[in-house]
Amino acid sequence: MRYFKKLVRPYIAWSAVVIIIPLIMMLLYAFTNSGNSLLNIQFTFENFKRFAEPVYLNVFLKSLKLGLLTVAICLVLGYTLAYIIAQFKESTQNVLILLVTVPMWINMLLRTYAWISILSDNGLLNALLSKLGLEPVSMMYTDFAVMIGQVCDFLPFMIIPIHTSLSKMDKSFIEASYDLGANPVQTFFKVVFKLSIPGVLNGVIMVFLLSISTFVIPKLLGGGQYVLMGNLIESQFVSVGDWNFGSAISIILAVIILFAIRWMKKVDAADN
Amino acid sequence: MNTLIELNNITKTFDDQQVLKGINLKIYENEFLTLLGPSGCGKTTTLRIIAGFDEPDCGELLFGGIEISKLPPYKREVNTVFQKYALFPHLDVFENIAFGLNIKKTEKSVVKQKVERMLELVGLSGFEKRDVTSLSGGQQQRVAIARALINEPKVLLLDEPLGALDAKLRKEMQFELKKIQKEVGITFIYVTHDQEEALSMSDTVVVMNDGYIQQIGTPTDVYNEPENRFVASFIGESNIIEGVMIRDCLVSFDDFEFECVDKGFKDNEDVEVVLRPEDIDIVSPEGAKLTGTVESVVFKGVHYEIMVKSKYRSYMIHTTDFCEEGRRVGLSFGPEDIHVMWKMV
Numbered sequence: 001m002r003y004f005k006k007l008v009r010p011y012i013a014w015s016a017v018v019i020i021i022p023l024i025m026m027l028l029y030a031f032t033n034s035g036n037s038l039l040n041i042q043f044t045f046e047n048f049k050r051f052a053e054p055v056y057l058n059v060f061l062k063s064l065k066l067g068l069l070t071v072a073i074c075l076v077l078g079y080t081l082a083y084i085i086a087q088f089k090e091s092t093q094n095v096l097i098l099l100v101t102v103p104m105w106i107n108m109l110l111r112t113y114a115w116i117s118i119l120s121d122n123g124l125l126n127a128l129l130s131k132l133g134l135e136p137v138s139m140m141y142t143d144f145a146v147m148i149g150q151v152c153d154f155l156p157f158m159i160i161p162i163h164t165s166l167s168k169m170d171k172s173f174i175e176a177s178y179d180l181g182a183n184p185v186q187t188f189f190k191v192v193f194k195l196s197i198p199g200v201l202n203g204v205i206m207v208f209l210l211s212i213s214t215f216v217i218p219k220l221l222g223g224g225q226y227v228l229m230g231n232l233i234e235s236q237f238v239s240v241g242d243w244n245f246g247s248a249i250s251i252i253l254a255v256i257i258l259f260a261i262r263w264m265k266k267v268d269a270a271d272n
Numbered sequence: 273m274n275t276l277i278e279l280n281n282i283t284k285t286f287d288d289q290q291v292l293k294g295i296n297l298k299i300y301e302n303e304f305l306t307l308l309g310p311s312g313c314g315k316t317t318t319l320r321i322i323a324g325f326d327e328p329d330c331g332e333l334l335f336g337g338i339e340i341s342k343l344p345p346y347k348r349e350v351n352t353v354f355q356k357y358a359l360f361p362h363l364d365v366f367e368n369i370a371f372g373l374n375i376k377k378t379e380k381s382v383v384k385q386k387v388e389r390m391l392e393l394v395g396l397s398g399f400e401k402r403d404v405t406s407l408s409g410g411q412q413q414r415v416a417i418a419r420a421l422i423n424e425p426k427v428l429l430l431d432e433p434l435g436a437l438d439a440k441l442r443k444e445m446q447f448e449l450k451k452i453q454k455e456v457g458i459t460f461i462y463v464t465h466d467q468e469e470a471l472s473m474s475d476t477v478v479v480m481n482d483g484y485i486q487q488i489g490t491p492t493d494v495y496n497e498p499e500n501r502f503v504a505s506f507i508g509e510s511n512i513i514e515g516v517m518i519r520d521c522l523v524s525f526d527d528f529e530f531e532c533v534d535k536g537f538k539d540n541e542d543v544e545v546v547l548r549p550e551d552i553d554i555v556s557p558e559g560a561k562l563t564g565t566v567e568s569v570v571f572k573g574v575h576y577e578i579m580v581k582s583k584y585r586s587y588m589i590h591t592t593d594f595c596e597e598g599r600r601v602g603l604s605f606g607p608e609d610i611h612v613m614w615k616m617v
């Protein structure tokens with residue numbers, strides 16, 4: 001064991017380089033106002049104060065709302081799918097889980113473009129609607145489009161942890177519940193769901209994280225006017241060039257996520 | 273006594289392997305019945321069919337005279353103590369025990385009162401708020417029993433409930449389980465592969481092997497009057513000898529004829545004879561029918577286990593009297609010590 005422990009050292013060194021250093025850089029940028037240059041540094045809280053302006057706060061609230069909605073939809077869909085998958089025999093389950101991950105093998109940009117061709121005014125869905133003799137609906141560049149894109153992209157991250165906690169659950173808990181007079185519905189709510197909460201929490205955290213920081217999906221499916229936190233940060237770095245403000249927003253987002261995770265874990269612990 | 277459960281010709285197959293090959297069994301009210309047999313003989317499967325977790329392929333399962341083999345487990349008046357307890361880890365001791373009553377929407381004050389009574393019965397008063405994962409094996413065991421009994425089932429099923437406990441605790445729990453069964457006055461169906469446990473606790477022992485019931489009887493019956501070679505060798509130690517039943521009360525083996533008390537065999541039928549090691553006495557070789565030389569002597573704590581090599585076989589004898597190796601001895605036993613069994617085909 002001791003020998004193998006040494007093997008981890010290059011990894012630690014590597015992590016330090018690619019994670020810690022950028023993080024320090026970000027902190028540095030967030031608390032300074034000297035633009036992109038690291039010469040004549042001046043410390044300031046201006047970048048953080050700026051975030052309190054209504055424009056930015058609204059972006060934040062919109063991101064939060066969309067993120068929570070995405071999490072809620074992913075949770076209902078993901079739990080249902082994970083539960084159904086867990087009912088099959090083990091070899092089938094492995095295949096089904098592999099299928100769930102298939103979209104993840106395809107570039108996210110491509111998947112999102114696929115949604116454009118489905119949702120656009122002369123896309124697949126509208127073609128189908130007109131075949132059925134219905135009025136075409138404009139779906140692109142709406143909350144709905146962004147939502148569909150996010151849910152489909154992030155669903156596997158909800159399914160997998162929930163499926164893991166369901167499939168490794170000892171069947172004798174379910175039998176014990178039946179034995180004590182609980183019917184399948186009661187057993188689900190009083191035993192199965194309760195025991196799968198750790199998986200649910202992991203899924204919720206993953207999806208929330210992904211959805212609050214994404215910028216590709218709102219950009220492509222929401223259009224240029226559609227700004228979420230991810231887009232805000234991206235634009236500060238890429239088009240506006242205000243790395244200081246961009247870093248500050250990133251840090252605010254990171255802190256909020258950290259607190260959200262801590263709060264959920266606490267609720268879970270208090271529940272037990 | 274009234275019949276409570278009746279299994280008629282129950283069979284069960286798991287992927288091509290027939291696990292139960294026709295089980296016929298009557299279980300009575302207030303009875304402590306034990307399914308005893310080696311691992312893999314189908315005890316757990318029988319229990320799971322009674323609980324409703326498995327459905328038999330063929331045969332009838334009657335509960336109070338009514339066919340229930342298609343009834344789901346949550347509708348049966350039966351509760352189970354699982355082999356690994358299966359206590360709900362997300363609930364504390366009180367909530368685990370109250371689970372069944374809460375499902376039935378019992379009034380809170382009644383639940384509280386009943387849980388306390390159950391905790392008292394199993395000797396865990398004051399443990400209400402404890403986390404079940406923090407309990408020792410023996411304590412978890414008691415919680416599992418309380419959780420089942422609080423529903424006032426007509427039958428309690430226990431699948432090797434003491435399997436995970438150490439020897440001393442096992443003895444204690446055996447005694448306590450028997451006490452609890454008498455106190456609540458319901459039928460216990462108990463599964464074990466430990467013959468000593470089965471003999472010391474049960475009213476009725478059902479010896480199983482390879483998907484068949486080998487013998488049903490009181491502990492004394494199955495020990496003293498084993499019906500076949502399997503039962504004789506599985507329960508206690510024994511000398512099993514092939515012989516011929518000359519006529520009622522006369523059997524011949526190892527070149528001699530012996531008086532016995534067994535009847536009902538055909539004249540000159542091939543049989544097997546059981547001699548329990550503790551029923552054989554070592555005497556002087558003069559005048560004894562069977563003689564031999566002492567082959568080995570092993571001290572077993574209370575008795576010596578002595579092997580005596582005779583003309584056809586080695587006999588095992590348990591006695592408190594020492595006897596040195598190499599000595600010529602005679603073997604003696606009375607008519608009532610000879611148990612004649614059907615020969616297994």
Ligand SMILES: Nc1ncnc2c1ncn2[C@@H]1O[C@H](COP(=O)(O)OP(=O)(O)O)[C@@H](O)[C@H]1O
Pocket residue numbers: 286287291309310311312313314315316317318
């Ligand atoms: N669900 C199952 N699927 C396949 N085989 C099983 C299943 N349950 C039990 N068996 C097989 O049935 C046989 C009897 O099992 P069991 O009733 O558990 O025996 P016991 O409790 O007497 O040890 C064993 O060979 C076991 O492998």
Ligand SMILES: [Mg+2]
Pocket residue numbers: 312315316317
């Ligand atoms: Mg078993």
